[in-house]
Amino acid sequence: xxxxxxNPRHLVRRRGQEARLRCSPMKGHSHVYWYRQLPEEGLKFMxxxxxxxxxxxxxxxxxxFSAEFPKEGPSIxxxxxxxxxxxxxYFCASSPISTSGGPSRxxxxxxxxxxxxxxxx
Amino acid sequence: GQQLNQxxxxxxxxxxxxxxxxxxxxxxxxxxxxxxxxxxxxxVLLIALYKAGELTSNGRLTAQFGITRKDSFLNISxxxxxxxxxxxxxxxxxxxxFGQGTRLTINP
Numbered sequence: 001x002x003x004x005x006x007n008p009r010h011l012v013r014r015r016g017q018e019a020r021l022r023c024s025p026m027k028g029h030s031h032v033y034w035y036r037q038l039p040e041e042g043l044k045f046m047x048x049x050x051x052x053x054x055x056x057x058x059x060x061x062x063x064x065f066s067a068e069f070p071k072e073g074p075s076i077x078x079x080x081x082x083x084x085x086x087x088x089x090y091f092c093a094s095s096p097i098s099t100s101g102g103p104s105r106x107x108x109x110x111x112x113x114x115x116x117x118x119x120x121x
Numbered sequence: 122g123q124q125l126n127q128x129x130x131x132x133x134x135x136x137x138x139x140x141x142x143x144x145x146x147x148x149x150x151x152x153x154x155x156x157x158x159x160x161x162x163x164x165v166l167l168i169a170l171y172k173a174g175e176l177t178s179n180g181r182l183t184a185q186f187g188i189t190r191k192d193s194f195l196n197i198s199x200x201x202x203x204x205x206x207x208x209x210x211x212x213x214x215x216x217x218x219f220g221q222g223t224r225l226t227i228n229p
Binding site: 001004006021033037041042043044045055056058069091093109110111112113114115 | 125127143154162163165166169173209211213215216217218219220221222
């Protein structure tokens with residue numbers, strides 16, 4: 001059973017360009033989360049999505065950032081007009097189900113991908 | 122918002138020693154998760170705790186959910202070189218809040 005897949009692993013962009021980060025959840029997982037990690041810091045929540053729905057985007061910057069999880073295909077985190085401050089590691093996590101349901105508590109655990117390291121020149 | 126205070130920030134130990142780290146929250150948590158992150162990789166889930174007072178082991182790792190529901194502890198017994206990395210506490214669920222991490226370095 002493959003884990004959470006993210007690509008690309010490394011992405012270099014110049015200021016003003018767009019960055020697209022992709023995440024394929026684990027098989028059987030329908031919930032996707034995006035986190036950002038700056039050097040020497042813990043991860044910070046950005047957005048929580050189910051298929052075709054944004055459940056919670058309270059951690060997303062109000063401008064330039066967007067996320068989607070279409071019916072088919074991976075989840076996409078999109079950053080428009082990147083700036084140097086966007087340089088960070090972006091991690092995707094998936095879980096089988098949200099906290100509101102599931103036959104066992106282990107369904108609430110999030111499993112992380114290897115991350116995409118974005119560098120803005 | 123919720124904040125997690127994780128300590129110590131770093132540890133330098135000898136191989137074979139036991140390790141203890143803890144995490145405190147500004148609010149009550151219903152779940153505590155402990156992750157390990159290696160350089161250039163994503164966090165890997167080590168232990169999940171769901172009940173106050175719960176003590177759970179995973180090999181040489183043992184974690185406890187504090188009775189007050191505002192803290193958690195992780196212990197590693199008889200450390201080995203592959204234990205090197207950064208350990209994060211996180212909770213409560215969905216919008217995970219992460220501690221600042223404990224960086225573990227082992228001297229052979």
